[in-house]
Amino acid sequence: xxxxxxxxxxxxxxxxxxxxxxxxEVNVYERRPDMRDTSIPAGRSINLAMSDxxxxxxxxxxxxxxxxxxxxxxxxxxxxxxxxxxxxxAYGKPGQYINSVSRGELNKLLMNExxxxxxxxxxxxxxxxxxxxxxxxxxxxxxxxxxTFAEADTIFGTDGAFSAARMQLMTNTDRFDYAQKxxxxxxxxxxxxxxxxxxxxxxxxxxxxxxxGYMLIALPNIDKTFTCTLFFPFEGEESFxxxxxxxxxxxxxxxxFPDALALMPNFDDEWQHNPVSSLVTVKCxxxxxxxxxxxxxxxxxxxxxxxxxxxxxxxEDCTILNQLLESGDSLEKVFENFVAQRKPNxxxxxxxxLGNFIEMRDKVADPLFVLRKKIxxxxxxxxxxxxxxxxxxxxxxxxxYDEAHRLGQWxxxxxxxxxxxxxxxxxxxxxxxxxxxxxxxxxxxx
Amino acid sequence: xxxxxxxxxxxxxxxxxxxxxxxxEVNVYERRPDMRDTSIPAGRSINLAMSDxxxxxxxxxxxxxxxxxxxxxxxxxxxxxxxxxxxxxAYGKPGQYINSVSRGELNKLLMNExxxxxxxxxxxxxxxxxxxxxxxxxxxxxxxxxxTFAEADTIFGTDGAFSAARMQLMTNTDRFDYAQKxxxxxxxxxxxxxxxxxxxxxxxxxxxxxxxGYMLIALPNIDKTFTCTLFFPFEGEESFxxxxxxxxxxxxxxxxFPDALALMPNFDDEWQHNPVSSLVTVKCxxxxxxxxxxxxxxxxxxxxxxxxxxxxxxxEDCTILNQLLESGDSLEKVFENFVAQRKPNxxxxxxxxLGNFIEMRDKVADPLFVLRKKIxxxxxxxxxxxxxxxxxxxxxxxxxYDEAHRLGQWxxxxxxxxxxxxxxxxxxxxxxxxxxxxxxxxxxxx
Numbered sequence: 065x066x067x068x069x070x071x072x073x074x075x076x077x078x079x080x081x082x083x084x085x086x087x088x089e090v091n092v093y094e095r096r097p098d099m100r101d102t103s104i105p106a107g108r109s110i111n112l113a114m115s116d117x118x119x120x121x122x123x124x125x126x127x128x129x130x131x132x133x134x135x136x137x138x139x140x141x142x143x144x145x146x147x148x149x150x151x152x153x154a155y156g157k158p159g160q161y162i163n164s165v166s167r168g169e170l171n172k173l174l175m176n177e178x179x180x181x182x183x184x185x186x187x188x189x190x191x192x193x194x195x196x197x198x199x200x201x202x203x204x205x206x207x208x209x210x211x212t213f214a215e216a217d218t219i220f221g222t223d224g225a226f227s228a229a230r231m232q233l234m235t236n237t238d239r240f241d242y243a244q245k246x247x248x249x250x251x252x253x254x255x256x257x258x259x260x261x262x263x264x265x266x267x268x269x270x271x272x273x274x275x276x277g278y279m280l281i282a283l284p285n286i287d288k289t290f291t292c293t294l295f296f297p298f299e300g301e302e303s304f305x306x307x308x309x310x311x312x313x314x315x316x317x318x319x320x321f322p323d324a325l326a327l328m329p330n331f332d333d334e335w336q337h338n339p340v341s342s343l344v345t346v347k348c349x350x351x352x353x354x355x356x357x358x359x360x361x362x363x364x365x366x367x368x369x370x371x372x373x374x375x376x377x378x379x380e381d382c383t384i385l386n387q388l389l390e391s392g393d394s395l396e397k398v399f400e401n402f403v404a405q406r407k408p409n410x411x412x413x414x415x416x417x418l419g420n421f422i423e424m425r426d427k428v429a430d431p432l433f434v435l436r437k438k439i440x441x442x443x444x445x446x447x448x449x450x451x452x453x454x455x456x457x458x459x460x461x462x463x464x465y466d467e468a469h470r471l472g473q474w475x476x477x478x479x480x481x482x483x484x485x486x487x488x489x490x491x492x493x494x495x496x497x498x499x500x501x502x503x504x505x506x507x508x509x510x
Numbered sequence: 511x512x513x514x515x516x517x518x519x520x521x522x523x524x525x526x527x528x529x530x531x532x533x534x535e536v537n538v539y540e541r542r543p544d545m546r547d548t549s550i551p552a553g554r555s556i557n558l559a560m561s562d563x564x565x566x567x568x569x570x571x572x573x574x575x576x577x578x579x580x581x582x583x584x585x586x587x588x589x590x591x592x593x594x595x596x597x598x599x600a601y602g603k604p605g606q607y608i609n610s611v612s613r614g615e616l617n618k619l620l621m622n623e624x625x626x627x628x629x630x631x632x633x634x635x636x637x638x639x640x641x642x643x644x645x646x647x648x649x650x651x652x653x654x655x656x657x658t659f660a661e662a663d664t665i666f667g668t669d670g671a672f673s674a675a676r677m678q679l680m681t682n683t684d685r686f687d688y689a690q691k692x693x694x695x696x697x698x699x700x701x702x703x704x705x706x707x708x709x710x711x712x713x714x715x716x717x718x719x720x721x722x723g724y725m726l727i728a729l730p731n732i733d734k735t736f737t738c739t740l741f742f743p744f745e746g747e748e749s750f751x752x753x754x755x756x757x758x759x760x761x762x763x764x765x766x767f768p769d770a771l772a773l774m775p776n777f778d779d780e781w782q783h784n785p786v787s788s789l790v791t792v793k794c795x796x797x798x799x800x801x802x803x804x805x806x807x808x809x810x811x812x813x814x815x816x817x818x819x820x821x822x823x824x825x826e827d828c829t830i831l832n833q834l835l836e837s838g839d840s841l842e843k844v845f846e847n848f849v850a851q852r853k854p855n856x857x858x859x860x861x862x863x864l865g866n867f868i869e870m871r872d873k874v875a876d877p878l879f880v881l882r883k884k885i886x887x888x889x890x891x892x893x894x895x896x897x898x899x900x901x902x903x904x905x906x907x908x909x910x911y912d913e914a915h916r917l918g919q920w921x922x923x924x925x926x927x928x929x930x931x932x933x934x935x936x937x938x939x940x941x942x943x944x945x946x947x948x949x950x951x952x953x954x955x956x
Contacts, residue, residue, distance in 0.1 A: 238788050239744075239790075240692075241690065241692055242688070243690075244688050244689075245687050246684075246685040342685050344685075
């Protein structure tokens with residue numbers, strides 16, 4: 065089979081490697097220049113949190129260990145209060161962690177591997193049109209303006225949240241359901257450089273400054289810097305619009321993020337020059353057109369970043385597609401099965417991601433939330449078959465997202481009752497509470 | 511002011527007349543050929559139900575009486591059972607009715623009036639691009655392929671459900687929320703010709719053959735034909751896909767619409783040649799870009815046809831925009847106020863339209879539904895200030911759609927309790943029921 069891949073981002077590059085393992089001819093067309101030759105523009109989603117689903121996708125082509133070398137483990141959240149106090153909340157059991165990894169480094173490595181595996185990558189190729197019935201895609205070179213086209217048996221659209229391949233489905237087929245919805249929050253990236261050649265804060269944690277309606281986070285990089293991201297409303301009393309010059313921005317940080325600001329010598333420059341970017345959720349259906357086009361990754365299901373699952377979900381798409389390609393079914397059947405299996409998971413992870421924004425910016429600072437997490441962790445430790453916390457299901461398992469989402473709602477119902485027990489703060493680790501949870505699990509059994 | 515209008519459909523043509531009344535220079539660009547010179551393709555949404563909001567929009571430019579001449583009043587629904595029995599359900603009080611009108615005739619009349627008022631209409635002009643900051647729009651002539659552009663102070667996008675103007679907002683601005691969602695049902699048009707030069711059925715009614723999961727409807731035309739529309743699933747056991755040849759289609763109609771089929775001498779030909787069209791709901795935000803572009807009508811809020819409100823809502827857009835243009839506010843403020851006022855109404859009428867599909871295809875055949883309507887009508891007659899049935903609010907009033915939607919849900923809650931009264935069938939017109947409704951209205955007062 066001859067396959068065209070539109071987009072050599074993370075998912076497109078990994079998919080190219082998978083398809084080469086199946087012996088298919090693979091040509092990848094990428095709108096941007098080759099990032100291995102050019103510097104990556106600063107200020108846009110520099111690092112990512114790789115967790116189990118992403119690593120499983122990489123392991124499927126033997127790359128998990130290679131990637132781990134450029135990862136920094138983050139074992140939990142480090143919460144920074146407004147007074148500058150910190151407290152650490154583990155993500156899972158000891159030994160469980162997520163991984164901070166540079167989007168650029170990861171993408172370069174995957175492109176190198178794709179080419180090593182025999183895929184061709186063509187850069188500066190803007191997708192202009194797809195002949196859906198022939199799987200022929202047309203491109204304009206963004207440098208030379210030359211027009212070209214690629215004939216293939218099928219096309220994989222992995223060209224991200226603003227997918228041009230998806231736009232072809234939308235404008236050239238009937239009955240394409242589509243929704244793009246933006247958050248009222250945008251984000252701006254800042255940075256914390258090393259101090260005396262060392263990380264300026266605990267390196268094995270994801271740092272959060274939760275402030276209710278907004279938050280600042282920081283992830284470690286292998287060069288011992290932290291990339292910080294402010295998630296903040298576009299409009300309103302406390303918003304990017306309100307912080308219209310460097311003085312108001314600095315005064316605001318001094319008031320609500322004083323400990324972070326003290327570690328940001330480049331604050332003024334970064335605030336003034338890094339863009340404010342928007343955050344979108346995209347849902348659509350169908351994801352495929354016969355056996356001629358299939359959307360994967362953000363092109364099919366772009367989500368907000370708050371569960372760190374965008375790339376992980378896209379890599380899991382590759383894992384699942386690889387399994388289905390091994391089934392011997394026709395390609396159209398493979399595409400149908402892929403969509404039937406992945407669409408509910410895409411919808412579920414979109415909801416989980418939106419929900420986790422509230423959790424990160426608000427609830428993590430609430431002592432009752434912390435207590436609830438402790439009760440869940442204790443029960444999970446004693447009865448692992450009965451209870452796996454939602455975060456662990458999403459991050460440290462391959463339980464389908466939609467099942468995790470359903471289980472999470474069920475757990476919510478139970479934990480609301482547990483947290484309403486009089487005196488729960490003092491008896492949270494008692495046999496009484498444990499037995500009450502057992503009885504609730506029985507009562508509300510799914 | 512110099513205004514460009516993209517699209518000379520119903521809303522664009524009416525808007526052109528309103529803008530000319532304000533003394534603005536108006537140039538209208540229309541993708542299709544001039545329908546006054548060409549025959550309209552058969553089989554696609556031939557007639558519409560004009561009600562009070564639409565007539566109010568026309569009255570604002572002195573055209574209501576002119577349009578009434580090409581309307582046929584429909585005083586209620588004529589329900590056709592599977593056994594061929596009919597029963598009539600009035601839409602409102604005696605003297606209240608909706609109007610069947612030909613989309614083509616109405617559009618031609620409005621284009622004539624727009625030109626008479628001094629607007630220029632350019633046909634065969636496909637919108638290719640808008641420079642949003644300059645309000646310059648670019649077109650390709652679909653016949654000569656000549657490229658042209660229009661400079662203006664502002665652009666009104668009235669180019670329908672698949673608006674090219676809206677696509678410019680979507681692709682060239684950040685944070686544009688957008689959703690298009692298709693029904694699982696499509697529609698096919700059929701016809702009932704006159705018998706001996708007369709209407710083959712009662713002419714002053716909207717005929718419905720409700721069959722649960724689907725329905726057939728028929729609206730009268732001034733040439734004494736009826737346009738029939740089958741709303742039917744695309745896929746499934748009973749679906750367009752299942753009726754794959756004329757024999758299965760005919761057998762299906764003989765089974766479920768025998769009385770209608772008997773009046774359709776051209777059934778075979780129409781079934782085979784008329785297309786199956788899809789039904790979409792479109793929601794988006796924002797509807798405007800500064801003071802340079804404003805979307806109105808289906809371009810801003812396309813809805814399914816089951817409340818007969820698509821055109822009516824679009825004409826009400828013109829009424830409201832006209833009021834706001836008279837305010838003396840800046841154009842940007844006018845656009846902002848328009849969107850703030852109309853967006854909740856667009857969302858509400860979209861929900862009402864989806865809900866009325868269930869009502870038309872299913873509930874109208876239910877004796878309890880008919881009884882409920884009788885109780886509401888009786889209470890409305892005795893206490894008009896306390897209760898106006900939802901259908902009347904939407905169709906015979908200018909109560910904002912979102913208020914009607916909210917009131918309708920409140921009425922639902924009350925009527926559920928009323929219909930649950932033991933023996934309601936026999937005592938529905940008793941003082942007891944009337945007093946119970948009074949007490950519920952007090953208890954659930956908004």
